[in-house]
Amino acid sequence: MAVLLNEDFTFIVQGITGREAVNLTRECLDFGSKIVGGVTPGRKGREVHGVPVFDTVEQAVENHGQAIDGAVVTVPPAFTKDAVFEAIENGIKLLVIVTERIPRRDVAEMVELANLRGARIIGPNCLGLITPGVAKMGGIGGPAKDAAKAYVAGSVGVMSRSGGMTTEISSTLTAAGLGVSTAISIGGDAIIGSTYAELMPLFDADEQTEAIVIYTEPGGRMEAELVEWREEAGSTMPIVAFMAGRFMDDEEMQGMSFGHAGTIVEGKEDSATEKIARLEASGIPVVERIDQIPDKVKEQLNG
Amino acid sequence: MRFYEYESRRLVELAGIPVTKYGFCTSAEEAQAAAEEIGGPVVIKSQVLTGGRMKAGGVKFADTPEQAASHAAEILELEIAGHMPVGVMVDPKAEVEQEYYAAVLWDGRAKRPMMLFSDMGGIDIEQVAEEHPDHVGRGHISNLHPISDYQAKEAVARCGMTGSELNRAAAILVRLARLQREYDMTLAEINPVARLADGSFVALDAHMEMEDEAVGRHKQVLGDIGVDLDEPRELYEPSEFERNVKAIDAADHRGVIQGKDHGFHGNIGLVIGAGGGSLTLTDAVRSQGGKPANYAEIGGNPSVAKSKGLAMEVLQKEGVEKIAVMMSIVSNTRVDIVARGVIKACLELGKDPAETIAIFRIPGAWEDEGYKILDRYGVEYCDRSVSMWEAAGRAVAKVQGEAS
Numbered sequence: 153m154a155v156l157l158n159e160d161f162t163f164i165v166q167g168i169t170g171r172e173a174v175n176l177t178r179e180c181l182d183f184g185s186k187i188v189g190g191v192t193p194g195r196k197g198r199e200v201h202g203v204p205v206f207d208t209v210e211q212a213v214e215n216h217g218q219a220i221d222g223a224v225v226t227v228p229p230a231f232t233k234d235a236v237f238e239a240i241e242n243g244i245k246l247l248v249i250v251t252e253r254i255p256r257r258d259v260a261e262m263v264e265l266a267n268l269r270g271a272r273i274i275g276p277n278c279l280g281l282i283t284p285g286v287a288k289m290g291g292i293g294g295p296a297k298d299a300a301k302a303y304v305a306g307s308v309g310v311m312s313r314s315g316g317m318t319t320e321i322s323s324t325l326t327a328a329g330l331g332v333s334t335a336i337s338i339g340g341d342a343i344i345g346s347t348y349a350e351l352m353p354l355f356d357a358d359e360q361t362e363a364i365v366i367y368t369e370p371g372g373r374m375e376a377e378l379v380e381w382r383e384e385a386g387s388t389m390p391i392v393a394f395m396a397g398r399f400m401d402d403e404e405m406q407g408m409s410f411g412h413a414g415t416i417v418e419g420k421e422d423s424a425t426e427k428i429a430r431l432e433a434s435g436i437p438v439v440e441r442i443d444q445i446p447d448k449v450k451e452q453l454n455g
Numbered sequence: 456m457r458f459y460e461y462e463s464r465r466l467v468e469l470a471g472i473p474v475t476k477y478g479f480c481t482s483a484e485e486a487q488a489a490a491e492e493i494g495g496p497v498v499i500k501s502q503v504l505t506g507g508r509m510k511a512g513g514v515k516f517a518d519t520p521e522q523a524a525s526h527a528a529e530i531l532e533l534e535i536a537g538h539m540p541v542g543v544m545v546d547p548k549a550e551v552e553q554e555y556y557a558a559v560l561w562d563g564r565a566k567r568p569m570m571l572f573s574d575m576g577g578i579d580i581e582q583v584a585e586e587h588p589d590h591v592g593r594g595h596i597s598n599l600h601p602i603s604d605y606q607a608k609e610a611v612a613r614c615g616m617t618g619s620e621l622n623r624a625a626a627i628l629v630r631l632a633r634l635q636r637e638y639d640m641t642l643a644e645i646n647p648v649a650r651l652a653d654g655s656f657v658a659l660d661a662h663m664e665m666e667d668e669a670v671g672r673h674k675q676v677l678g679d680i681g682v683d684l685d686e687p688r689e690l691y692e693p694s695e696f697e698r699n700v701k702a703i704d705a706a707d708h709r710g711v712i713q714g715k716d717h718g719f720h721g722n723i724g725l726v727i728g729a730g731g732g733s734l735t736l737t738d739a740v741r742s743q744g745g746k747p748a749n750y751a752e753i754g755g756n757p758s759v760a761k762s763k764g765l766a767m768e769v770l771q772k773e774g775v776e777k778i779a780v781m782m783s784i785v786s787n788t789r790v791d792i793v794a795r796g797v798i799k800a801c802l803e804l805g806k807d808p809a810e811t812i813a814i815f816r817i818p819g820a821w822e823d824e825g826y827k828i829l830d831r832y833g834v835e836y837c838d839r840s841v842s843m844w845e846a847a848g849r850a851v852a853k854v855q856g857e858a859s
Contacts, residue, residue: 229668255639255669256561260598263566268599294786294820302784302839314731320783323839340730343566369734373564396734399741404718407690410750411730440742442735443842 154283155309155334155354155361156246156272161287163222163246164189164212166235168200172291173226176250177201180224182296185287188216191235209242222246224280224290232276233258240271248290249275249345259343266345273345277412279315279337292337293319306331308449309355311348312367313340313412314396320442321365321394328446333361340369340412347374349381356387363390363449369397369411370424379434390452392445393431393438398424456665457688459502461544463661465680467645470634472627473657478545486527489545490520496548499526501533501540504688511535516548537691549659554647556580557628559596559635567595568635570610572628576647590614602632623656624648638676639669691717696749696768703764710757710788712765714749716772721746723813723854724769724778726762726797728753732783732843739844740779745851748775756788762796763803770804770811776857777813779850784818784839790825793817798832809833813853816846 167173168190178201180187189212190205192198198205206212213220223239225232225247232251239247240262247266254276266273274281280290284305292315293299302323308330312318315337322332336351338344348366355361368375375393382391400410401424428438439448458466461479468474478489479502490497501513508514513535517523527543554577562569572592575583584591592613594606607629611621627648635643642664649659665673670684677684687693693701700714723745727736733752740747749769753762769778780797782788794815801808815829818839829836837846 230672253668255666255672256641257598257636257639257666257669260561260566260568264598291786298786298820312731314729314734314783316729316783316785317731317735319786320732320735320839320843323784324842327840342561342563367731369731377564394735396731396738398738400734402718408715408717410715411734411752441739441842441844443844 154286155336155351155358156281157283157287157289157334159286160186161221161289162186162188162216163224163289164191164209164220164239164244165203166191166209166223166225166239167227168192168203168205169195169198170226172250174200176224176226176291177203179291179295179299180288183288183299185289188212188220209238209244213242219243222248222289225249226251229254233262236262236273237265240265240269245271246289247271247273247345248278248280249273249339250278250280250290252277252341254341256341256343259341259345263343263345274336275339275345277341278339278344279318281334281336282332283334284332290337291315292335293322302326303335304331305333307333307360307362309333309358309361309364310335310367311338311351311364312336313338313369314367317367317396321367321445324442324445325365325449330446330449333358342372348378349374352378352381352387353385356385356389361389363392363453365445365449366391366393368393368395368427370400370427371412371422373421375427375431376421379430379436382434382436390449391436392448392452393436394442394445395424395428395438401425456667456670457504458663458665458682459504459541460500460660460662461502461542462680462682463663464544464658466634466638466663466676467631467658467661469676469680470630472630472645473655475547475549475657475659477547479542480527480545481531481542483524483528483531486543486545487520487524490517490523493545493547497523498546498548499523499530500544500546501530501535502542502544503535503538503540505536505538508535513540546659549649549657550652551647551649551659552652553650555624555650556583556646557624557631557648558642558644558646559632559640560642560644562595565595567598568632570594570596570607570628570632572611572614572624574614574616580646596632596636602629602636604629607632619654620650627656627658638673639666640664641666696772699768700751700765703761703768707758707761710753710755710761712754712757712761713752714765714768715751716749719747719749721748722774722776723850724748724772724775725751726753726766726769726778726780727751728782728785728788730754732781735783735843736781736847739847740851743844743848743851745847745854748772753782753788753793756792757796759792759796759799762793763799766797766800767804770800770806777811777850777854779813779847780815780817781843781846781850782817783843786820788817789820790817790822791828792821794825794828798828798834809835813850814846816841816843
């Protein structure tokens, strides 16, 4: 069992001939992922690390002879919406959007179409997801040998608004002997395809996952949504949170933006202080240091 | 991207929303002419990208064109919160029967734009929402379907309005919603919408913000309303440090570096990355009593020159003796390249890297090569077994040891 990925999961890479996409393809193949095609319009007939390149998603599906499960989208921001629509309308159900700086309206359109078609979007502005020992989809963790070092199969699910911090946290869990069930870099933008609350049911149903760690930042209302989901669903899975960007609460920092596009604080409710209070009140402890996470997780599991 | 009031007014006009006759003026003479054209009492408003105009004396009423000219002359010279106005707006002092509030903004949770309408306009909408929730009508808009009139009518009706007022208000709200979508506004607000004595509805004051990521696809309309895209629209003037880092970043397409020092007055120079790592490390330094001199973000795989450039800029800030070079585990950024860059920065400034780099904590891609270089210069470094918190703590201890 795993969240979203399994051994037979197939995906394509849209924009596969780009420099970053070529690296990502190598990394994923080395990690054991099944990439069944790549798409770059006008580049049909080429190969990237043995993966056949097509002009359209339709051709990739035709070549595969059956439905393809997922797509990693790494095309420039102006073309991302079109690529995502194309993938969804060709039956792809899981999309990882790596591209950053996509206007919010485009993201919202993609998410709405995905909902209509029963597809799911992870990202944008994310590194994808990884199930140690099974597959990775996206640049998460880097080259296969580095990814294998930071991510060892275990019992903790990770969801993070920061791609880099997904690996830092997972590495800490791995070093502490807890390991990672599935780690998802959910993206740092103001509107993303899948929030904590939207992914929680998958982790909740996953036999391998015993606890969750989330990395979060000021900005947005995703923590409030998580708290509400937890209460409504009656979920008892322990969650430990880490909140970065506490310094942004300082008066001198008001109105300034740091980090991700989604980190802009638009109201009192999105400040670090407010979020920490909300999470703590609902029984989700918020640690101050990454290196406190493993002990806090163990404490929650044993408590 | 933020807009001046007169630019927002022009956008509202382009969207087909009625406005009163107004003038944007950059001299007292123009303001006088505008007041004559409008006829009757007018209000002169400073055009600055900051709030608190009224309190600062940036808004004045005039009964005659001559008075309008003298007020305009004063306001054009008046600095407000560090900003000089780009001009003044001359508006009629409208005979308002009632004020309303109209806005369309993103609801991140619903992942859709939301229309807001209230018959209690002119005041802070958050206060209205809290104290008179039944006077605020809301409605979400699908991202995929065309925006229909009925959706605006529903939102207006939800705040308890009816009659011809409902139809007139809804006509404004639906146009505002189309404007918000077409021009990628993160906020499109008209406060107040006014009902005049003759029953007509006009937008008296509008506030627009366009998403930065979308500015590139709206060059046409921005040109039409007279926006100069090269003109900075920050909340504050960028510092020399901020300008220099930006220039270094722009000179080379490999990797990304960003630096900020507005609001930072400390003595620990931070050469840190990336988005989440920078936030985490800045917190870790401050929570352990350290005083950062700046904020920084290293992303992607910057060249040696770029890493060197960022480190040199940080080291040349007043009061900075040492830098802490730290990141979360990297897979794209190469550890050895950053190591080379920061050592070069020290050497070029005639500083000993071992003394100047308080700590180097970047684990990940090419770390062995990086650590070899750091060894050669006697720089203290650590791998992933040392947490971000602990690395930050060591840097703070070193800098404070020096200072005491």
